[in-house]
Amino acid sequence: MGTMSLRRSTAALLGTGIALGLAATASSASAGTAAGVARPETAPPRGTVVSADRVARMSAGEVRRYLAGDDPALARPGPRFGVDTYRVVYRTVTPQGTPATAAGVVTLPAGHGGVRAVSFAHGTHLARNIAGSVDAEGQSRVAATFYAGAGYAGVAPDYLGLGLGPGPHPYMHAATEAAASLDLLRAARRVASSHRRRLERGVLVTGFSQGGHAAMALGRELQRGADPYLRPAALAPVSGPFDLRDAQLPASLDEDGGLDPKASVFYLSYLFVSWNRLFHLYDSPSEVFRAPYDTSVPALFDGRHADEDVITRLPARVRDLLTPRYVHWLLHPTGPMARALRSADGTCQWRPRVPVRLFAAAGDEQVAFANTTSCLRELRARGARPSVTDYGMGTGHFRSMYRGIPDTLRWFGTLE
Missing domain, CATH: 3.40.50.1820 (Alpha/Beta hydrolase fold, catalytic domain)
Structure with a gap:
């Protein structure tokens, strides 16, 4: 790559x-109405x-x-x-x-x-x-x-x-x-x-x-x-x-679909780590990432690692990165995954x-x-x-x- x-x-x-x-503004909540209660800044x-x-x-x-x-x-x-x-x-x-x-x-x-x-x-x-x-x-x-x-x-x-x-x-x-x-x-x-x-x-x-x-x-x-x-x-x-759900993700998961598999591994790793903070997609990294990547991938996406460093630590194919369960969940989303994808598309x-x-x-x-x-x-x-x-x-x-x-x-x- x-x-x-x-x-x-x-x-x-x-x-x-x-x-x-x-929120339309970043204002703090309104203060109480009792006399003498100071309004927050x-x-x-x-x-x-x-x-x-x-x-x-x-x-x-x-x-x-x-x-x-x-x-x-x-x-x-x-x-x-x-x-x-x-x-x-x-x-x-x-x-x-x-x-x-x-x-x-x-x-x-x-x-x-x-x-x-x-x-x-x-x-x-x-x-x-x-x-x-x-x-x-x-x-x-x-x-x-x-x-x-x-x-x-x-x-x-x-x-x-x-x-x-x-x-x-x-x-x-x-x-x-x-x-x-x-x-x-x-x-x-x-x-x-x-x-x-x-x-x-x-x-x-x-x-x-x-x-x-x-x-x-x-x-x-x-x-x-x-x-x-x-x-x-x-x-x-x-x-x-x-169109993440119907265009990007299917192409990323299809290793014969024309996309660079290493690039797909990179972006899917970043996506799961970030979306877990927003939508709680997993309790343990081992649910989504295969060993040995379950112990290393989350720490790579901390904002301090360079692309080159991360790429060398990732597998060459999506099938070696993600568990079958989470591949299926991406293609057939329910619950938090469906909410994440709805927020992504549109x-x-x-x-x-x-x-x-x-x-x-x-x-x-x-x-x-x-x-x-x-x-x-x-x-x-x-x-x-x-x-x-x-x-x-x-x-x-x-x-x-x-x-x-x-x-x-x-x-x-x-x-x-």
Whole structure:
């Protein structure tokens, strides 16, 4: 799995849904009515900036060299603006709706006045220190710089539990992916305003792999009116895992289904460890993981291990990782597994009132292309008119990102 060793493009991605929902605010409970009883302090509103530190300033030429160092495709056409990148820590909420903090980057193009935001959600990160708020070469920081060099405000969240965010990352939890993305957009308005920039209301929403799924979740929240100022302007997810139950999981469990088996082992391990925290899928790791992996896998997904370290400690095939009982439970979910999958699927089950283009590759070896065809069906069944760009059988997962990011920019430009 050579591509999985890339730091900027870490491992690929499954996805999740937004059915769990979140509290609309992070306020504390109201106080009692008895005279003399003090009211508890309310938590700061979601999107409040805790800190905003400039971590990079680049001229247009420096932006070009920076992007070319990641992939030449990102430096063509050349950036038109210099940029300032800010590491932002801000208020958001946990899966249970309680107050939390998260981090991300906000990259502003040089200039003054109004600027449209591009929200970019990154793919799967295992180690917290490769997130864009920490790693100067992190996937989301590269993407935010790319869009800012073209004149947009690049807004890229780490999600919960990555970068400078405390606690474990709730992997495959689209509700908090959407919340972290929305709350960073709120924080970005404040950061931009402090530097004489004004974020326009319409947000261009994109993301890669897990981030493609997060992008659809964010778009739905914006259209629902989760923020009175912000709204979606267009959606352009890249290689997203939109249909876990009927597309991604069957392909991952079918060793002749065209997906890289080692990638499937990696993502299923991450999925079970994370979902057990949210849905309690097992009491003992030995229920789901075969020996000897039952004693080692949970500790590997603690946010401190690098992808390369984890991959070398996992088996090459799903059949050597999971017990037959849990393979059957994935394919025939009941109880907590069914609830987990219901929360994961559904990010395409709505009718966007803005342009939608899905970018993906039929040759993707990590996220089944069936996810994209499923999303198209769901959106069209509800009256939307999405389009699709298929990079074909000759393009793999990470190549779809390096083709997709420039293509989303060009597509956004046609809408402007």
